Amino acid sequence: MPENKQISRFYPICYYIGLIIxxxxxxxxxxxxxAVFSSEFNIFSIxxxxxxxxxxxxxxxxxxxxxxxQIKLNFGEGTIVASASWLLGMLLCALPYYFSGNYGSYxxxxxxxxxxxxxxxxxxxxxxDHVSNGINMWRHLLTFLGGQGxxxxxxxxxxxRYANVYMMYxxxxxxxxxxxxxxxxxxxxxxxxxxYLAIGTVVMTVFxxxxxxxxxxxxxxxxxxxxxxxxxxGFAPMSxxxxxxxxxxxxxxxxxxxxxxxxxxxLHYAVLHGQRKEIWKNIxxxxxxxxxxxxxxIAVSGLMQNNVYPNVMAMFRKGFYLMVSGHTTTGFMNIYxxxxxxEWGDIALFALILAMLFGGSACSTAGGFKALRIGIVxxxxxxxxxxxxxxxSRVKTSRIHHIKDIILSDAMVKSAxxxxxxxxxxxxxxxxxxxxxGYPYMMAAFESASVTGNVGLSIGITSPAMPAFxxxxxxxxxxxxxxxxxxxxxxIAxxFRKVRRA
Amino acid sequence: MKKQIILLAAVLLFSPIRxxxxxxxxxSEDLIDHAKELDGQTVIYSGxxxxxxxxxxxxxxxxxxxGSNAIGIFISEDMAGSIQNLGGYGRVGDxxxxxxxxxxxxxxxxxxxxxxxxxxRIVKKGFADPEQLNTDYLIWAVILALGAAGAAFIVHRKxxxx
Numbered sequence: 001m002p003e004n005k006q007i008s009r010f011y012p013i014c015y016y017i018g019l020i021i022x023x024x025x026x027x028x029x030x031x032x033x034x035a036v037f038s039s040e041f042n043i044f045s046i047x048x049x050x051x052x053x054x055x056x057x058x059x060x061x062x063x064x065x066x067x068x069x070q071i072k073l074n075f076g077e078g079t080i081v082a083s084a085s086w087l088l089g090m091l092l093c094a095l096p097y098y099f100s101g102n103y104g105s106y107x108x109x110x111x112x113x114x115x116x117x118x119x120x121x122x123x124x125x126x127x128x129d130h131v132s133n134g135i136n137m138w139r140h141l142l143t144f145l146g147g148q149g150x151x152x153x154x155x156x157x158x159x160x161r162y163a164n165v166y167m168m169y170x171x172x173x174x175x176x177x178x179x180x181x182x183x184x185x186x187x188x189x190x191x192x193x194x195x196y197l198a199i200g201t202v203v204m205t206v207f208x209x210x211x212x213x214x215x216x217x218x219x220x221x222x223x224x225x226x227x228x229x230x231x232x233x234g235f236a237p238m239s240x241x242x243x244x245x246x247x248x249x250x251x252x253x254x255x256x257x258x259x260x261x262x263x264x265x266x267l268h269y270a271v272l273h274g275q276r277k278e279i280w281k282n283i284x285x286x287x288x289x290x291x292x293x294x295x296x297x298i299a300v301s302g303l304m305q306n307n308v309y310p311n312v313m314a315m316f317r318k319g320f321y322l323m324v325s326g327h328t329t330t331g332f333m334n335i336y337x338x339x340x341x342x343e344w345g346d347i348a349l350f351a352l353i354l355a356m357l358f359g360g361s362a363c364s365t366a367g368g369f370k371a372l373r374i375g376i377v378x379x380x381x382x383x384x385x386x387x388x389x390x391x392x393s394r395v396k397t398s399r400i401h402h403i404k405d406i407i408l409s410d411a412m413v414k415s416a417x418x419x420x421x422x423x424x425x426x427x428x429x430x431x432x433x434x435x436x437x438g439y440p441y442m443m444a445a446f447e448s449a450s451v452t453g454n455v456g457l458s459i460g461i462t463s464p465a466m467p468a469f470x471x472x473x474x475x476x477x478x479x480x481x482x483x484x485x486x487x488x489x490x491x492i493a494x495x496f497r498k499v500r501r502a
Numbered sequence: 503m504k505k506q507i508i509l510l511a512a513v514l515l516f517s518p519i520r521x522x523x524x525x526x527x528x529x530s531e532d533l534i535d536h537a538k539e540l541d542g543q544t545v546i547y548s549g550x551x552x553x554x555x556x557x558x559x560x561x562x563x564x565x566x567x568x569g570s571n572a573i574g575i576f577i578s579e580d581m582a583g584s585i586q587n588l589g590g591y592g593r594v595g596d597x598x599x600x601x602x603x604x605x606x607x608x609x610x611x612x613x614x615x616x617x618x619x620x621x622x623r624i625v626k627k628g629f630a631d632p633e634q635l636n637t638d639y640l641i642w643a644v645i646l647a648l649g650a651a652g653a654a655f656i657v658h659r660k661x662x663x664x
Binding site for chain 2: 025038040041042044045046048049051052053055056059060062063066099129130131132133211212213214217238239240243244245246247248251308309310311313314315316317318334335336338339342343
């Protein structure tokens, strides 16, 4: 084992990143098999080649670090593993896209991979209506994987003896423990997701076939729409997204699944284990219900003011659907991107921007501030006001209910405020960059909120023609937003320190 | 007489009653960017039929992609029957021209932006355009797969000896 402490830290980090890359390489077999069944033999060759290359890189990293795998990583190093895996994973997962010829550049491929992995859902793919089943499977698999977390997936294959895994789990933006250790928690997350995958694929296939699609193609569309909905991803196999189906059933079915996907895995776990009352008491559910109701009312009033939709059904299928899609950070669309700008008006867009920033639950597939943090901050404000009304001699504690009753501490409030502040700062930077690229303020703010909250609704900025600097910035913003800043910032600090010492 | 002709011309010019002009040929960009102006008007739109024909009780939905966007077209089953080829991977769909009423937010279809077709014409037949097997890709795939298998063997031996 090397004497130098800093060098020795590199090896276990390398080992764990290698494991995650190895899992990604193995996953490429799924679209390869899909391609074979669809008689897409060039696509099969591309996936086989890219899977082999990714596996070799993963194995190489494992070989470099395997002697040091028992070294205990600290919190910062665990988060470096998570953030670096996402970065390297993006570069490798983009290879099949690049060779498929569906993209204008490798940067566009990386953009779509990051959009998929972070469950954002904005796309730069060209001519989506003529894309192969193999590539479509990879797009939706990436978003499904990203929703649960690629580190979470790799952890499910590790044994419990690794003490380092909890650090990596937290580094991926999840910090709930469904069971005593991170490996069994990861397994529980995947069990819940696979259970819903089975149910959701059947349900969405029924809806899609009822909408008029043939059964074979309908099965693939049903599965992909479910994967995207559950992961709050927003990808769809056709260029019109959900509008392609022109069907109420598909819209309602997808809405149910993306609401479920935006709920905390700990809540799913509690409900599946008999704690059904948790649904009504949980601070995240309560907060999400209140913010969604208020913002929907604002959006509907704005849409009515502009006479955007002719009746209640249209208001439900467009106004409400898109509000829920935005608030759960899904990004499924059933209108054209520019319709937001030309038709919705400032009030409705303002409500939708707020909804996209607020996001879904913590430890779910959703992005945004998260309902838990909003709930904590609101409760803290209420507690502070309450303190002013009681004598100084009295001490009053505040509680929140999240799976169990928790006393609200200053540390929790500080952490929630810090993350929300970082989200707002990122949103501001994204908006400013959009304006520098020549887009009007409202368009720039909308698209920035969408990428910051990992949503995927677009007002028309995201396209292959947008400036390269904006593509790179949006990639970074999606990455920061999904990993909730700290992991990425730790990685950047680590790289700077290494460069300075070198 | 001259005065009467001038008066008649003025009445015709400023009259709210217009003789219906020929429907305008539009693109998807026109429809989206000028939806309010075109709402309720008869338009001619053409594009490639993509995906599937979605059948609905004597009617059907088709989606026509003009290269920028795909627009949903609501047509009768009879009209849908004339479309034989639908675009997808390795398939170029029929180029279809529809004449129909454009709706910015259709009251009948949950606010969808759509065209209710009065007539459909196949401008150009679609065709199968299957991929040509790229042997270079296949050779590289086999070489890399063998390399990955070899690397897996070496790593397995190394880690099992530890």
